[in-house]
């Protein structure tokens with residue numbers, strides 16, 4: 241099995257005070273990590289390789305720092321890394337990223353491409369399905385189960401309300417992975433350090449036959465024009481005080497509202 | 501006259517709510533763009549759906565074929581790309597659902613259309629379409645422009661209200677020759693296994709989020725649930741990590757609950773979670789981030805470390821219940 245996994249480095253904004261500057265947010269104080277969905281995608285690739293043998297390429301479109309998430313993927317069990325970088329890539333929407341990834345992946349003799357179902361930062365959920373169309377292979381996204389047998393992929397897709405759709409696709413194919421499909425293994429700092437011996441190939445867009453105008457804002461059909469703080473229609477009444485005070489107030493309110 | 505396409509979504513014998521939400525959004529968009537609204541219905545034996553959609557759209561375009569009985573992204577894509585190429589709708593709306601996510605990006609690539617996903621707002625300015633979408637865990641709204649003069653947009657569930665249908669749209673049947681798609685086969689549906697507790701029946705729910713951090717911390721919140729006479733439920737990451745079973749998950753891909761009290765502990769309030777609990781009676785959130793979106797859903801909030809609040813809260817509740 242020749243497997244390609246796409247990973248993106250994203251800022252963790254779940255607990256952060258997000259500050260808007262122009263058409264993006266201030267990122268200097270934010271911690272970055274591998275996109276949550278991609279972590280599951282890498283683990284899935286490694287589990288398939290452990291069962292069927294093969295080779296895993298971990299690929300990311302991103303600057304120098306994206307090496308960090310590629311290396312993490314290599315530490316989990318990936319074999320080689322590819323990083324695609326060029327100043328013109330800034331401002332690319334997910335379609336332009338898919339175009340870039342497709343240009344790199346088409347030259348690999350792959351059986352399976354795994355991506356996350358979405359990137360947690362911009363939440364587009366476009367790449368897996370767009371990439372498959374560009375590569376001319378079948379796809380399925382939101383996979384919570386994946387079995388490779390006899391040159392076919394049996395996929396369980398998660399629908400709403402806990403329902404799942406079971407389907408079968410021919411390989412090669414692209415699968416977008418939903419969280420919870422597996423239990424991603426722990427990677428130690430030591431493991432990541434050891435993985436730094438594995439090669440990370442650097443490609444420029446010209447290596448992929450793309451021009452600067454094919455990517456970035458120019459090569460994207462959607463453009464972020466303006467950012468704003470979401471308007472609030474409702475704000476909770478915050479119960480102030482130290483934990484004991486706040487908890488007392490809350491218990492009183494519960495009693496008053498008849499829920500105790 | 502220009503046309504807006506709205507792709508009707510249905511599953512297991514029912515038109516899904518998102519369809520009517522999109523038709524509502526399309527009505528206003530149509531006014532701004534000078535366009536009529538066409539509900540596009542793909543399926544088999546779907547006359548009753550077509551009739552119902554007629555109250556919400558100017559036209560209902562129906563392709564009825566046994567091959568469309570179940571959703572298969574590849575087959576749906578073939579039919580839709582034919583319809584869109586023929587009729588050139590100015591906008592095509594598709595749900596940002598498990599169905600739409602598996603379909604829209606490939607369709608947009610095939611047709612060369614700009615695609616904006618998971619949108620919560622639509623706006624026309626100078627004849628151009630702008631959408632609003634949320635980024636960075638719901639903390640920022642982005643206004644996004646789409647290039648060209650024909651667009652594809654996927655719409656977030658529950659972002660637009662459903663309005664009463666007062667139209668009597670014309671039902672138009674369209675025959676499309678559908679090729680087989682041997683490389684992707686629908687096998688069947690599978691329900692998540694039912695567990696021992698049905699959280700949809702509970703009056704008091706403690707929902708725990710990723711912040712619970714470790715399964716070893718669960719007994720502590722279980723005690724609080726017991727003191728309240730309620731049950732434990734959770735956000736998705738708690739299930740993903742196998743700390744609680746799937747049947748405890750609240751949200752769009754879990755259960756929808758409406759307890760008298762929903763106490764969210766260390767849950768950020770992602771819209772997929774909120775979709776499952778927003779209609780609860782009293783909503784209380786405990787989160788150490790004052791900007792967490794959950795505080796825009798909750799009635800009361802405490803901005804603090806849940807591990808500091810839970811033990812004292814349990815005591816106070818036991819005291820007051822006395």
Ligand SMILES: Cc1cc2nc3c(=O)[nH]c(=O)nc-3n(C[C@H](O)[C@H](O)[C@H](O)COP(=O)(O)OP(=O)(O)OC[C@H]3O[C@@H](n4cnc5c(N)ncnc54)[C@H](O)[C@@H]3O)c2cc1C
Pocket residue numbers: 254255357358382708709710711734735736737738749750751752753754755765766767768769770771772773776786787788789792804805806807
């Ligand atoms: C297709 C799809 C379907 C989905 N379906 C669902 C679904 O059904 N249900 C669901 O829940 N999610 C669902 N999700 C995931 C959803 O997008 C969010 O990722 C998820 O809800 C986040 O869970 P969380 O709030 O527990 O974690 P986080 O977003 O990581 O939030 C943790 C929160 O805890 C706070 N915190 C941290 N430490 C403490 C502490 N000590 N004390 C107090 N507060 C603390 C932080 O400030 C933060 O706000 C779905 C996603 C997709 C793409």
Ligand SMILES: Nc1ncnc2c1ncn2[C@@H]1O[C@H](COP(=O)(O)O)[C@@H](O)[C@H]1O
Pocket residue numbers: 246247248275277278281299300301302334337354355356357358359360362363364365366367368
């Ligand atoms: N810059 C990138 N480099 C590599 N893979 C990416 C990149 N952006 C997105 N992806 C992949 O595409 C998936 C979906 O991203 P998106 O469509 O942007 O939400 C992610 O989970 C990644 O697997």
